[in-house]
Amino acid sequence: MDIGNSNIVIGCIDMERTYWIRRVTTDRSKTDMEYAILLKNILDLNRIPGKQIDGAILCSVVPQVTGYLKQAVEELLHVPVMVAGISLKTGIRVKMDRPETVGADLIVGAVGALTEAEPPVIIVDLGTATTVTCVDRDRNYIGGMIIPGMRTSLDALSARAAQLPALDITEPERLIGKNTVECMHAGIIYSNAAMIDGCADRIEEELGQKASVIVTGGLAKFVTPYCRRKVIYDDDLMLKGLLKLYEMNR
Structure with missing residues (x-):
């Protein structure tokens, strides 16, 4: 489970394949029992009996929800729940000014990326915030960037500009828009x-070598077709990283 500010991504995975992925809205007001009911409904809909689940791992950037969801899984499935963080064995070294402040989601994404590509690798996660992180050729997590997310940017634009409407994110019809809505989509x-494209090029300049670029997150599917450089779109990246951490620390 990947608990983000906007969505919780819940997936069922083993070393062979991803069975399913579901996204639900992050709700800070829900109790552990309400989350247990939600999880049970998701398992039932996907025809996965609880007894087939061997364990669970979660990463979270929403501390208010972490404990409730952990307790919900333990009550429902009676399996241990691992919480991703800097204290776990990760297979990478975090070379930051304050390693303990690095978000668990960024560590998980880096671990997942190293299951897909040889380092150096650049990971772009398009969520509530867009994060760009980098793992160098020696498997050191060396940092990155935090950028306002696509949805966050659009909402701010609509809120602060009186004549611009609120929009859903969809693929643009053309580069040069012919009306306000088309211009905003483009x-x-x-x-x-x-x-x-630009951040990856500049990171490669600083690294002094080429890097693989992996793009993930709920909005990645809209953007990756328009990148000019080769990028890898991986909607399962966080689940792969969580599975790797689980296997390393179980």
């Missing part, structure tokens, strides 16, 4: 594609 998609 702007948010193409600017983020160009950001990925």
